[in-house]
Amino acid sequence: MPEHVHLILFPRQREYSMPRIMGAIKLPVARKALAWLETNAPDWIPKLERRRGRRIERLFWQSGGGYDRNINNYDTLYKTIEYAHHNPVKRGLVARAIDWKWSSAAWYEGFSVGPLRIDPIE
Numbered sequence: 001m002p003e004h005v006h007l008i009l010f011p012r013q014r015e016y017s018m019p020r021i022m023g024a025i026k027l028p029v030a031r032k033a034l035a036w037l038e039t040n041a042p043d044w045i046p047k048l049e050r051r052r053g054r055r056i057e058r059l060f061w062q063s064g065g066g067y068d069r070n071i072n073n074y075d076t077l078y079k080t081i082e083y084a085h086h087n088p089v090k091r092g093l094v095a096r097a098i099d100w101k102w103s104s105a106a107w108y109e110g111f112s113v114g115p116l117r118i119d120p121i122e
Helices: 018-040 042-048 074-090
Strands: 051-052 055-058
Touching: 018 042, 042 051
Parallel strands: none
Antiparallel strands: 051 055
16 A cells, blocks of 8 residues: 555464564664655655654654554454455555555465565465
């Protein structure tokens, strides 16, 4: 999606720290995105700034936890994947879910693999 992401993760270790996982994803993405904006679209930077006392922060990610949650059964997992796949269609960005480049929808339908590596569901 142009302004948000749907990401479903399955930690490879039995014990894991979701805050560490999210930090490992969000921090480098935010740094690269902000650097890109500074070079290519500096007029966007003020839209991402917030004053906190005397400091000015740049917020790439939405404040709060979003819709993070644990998925404990396959039915919920498949419904969540289906929701993410159809989100670009509902927004009118593509006619079919398999046409969205940044989706696993085509992979699940047996078509060529896109730029994302998809792990099969056991």
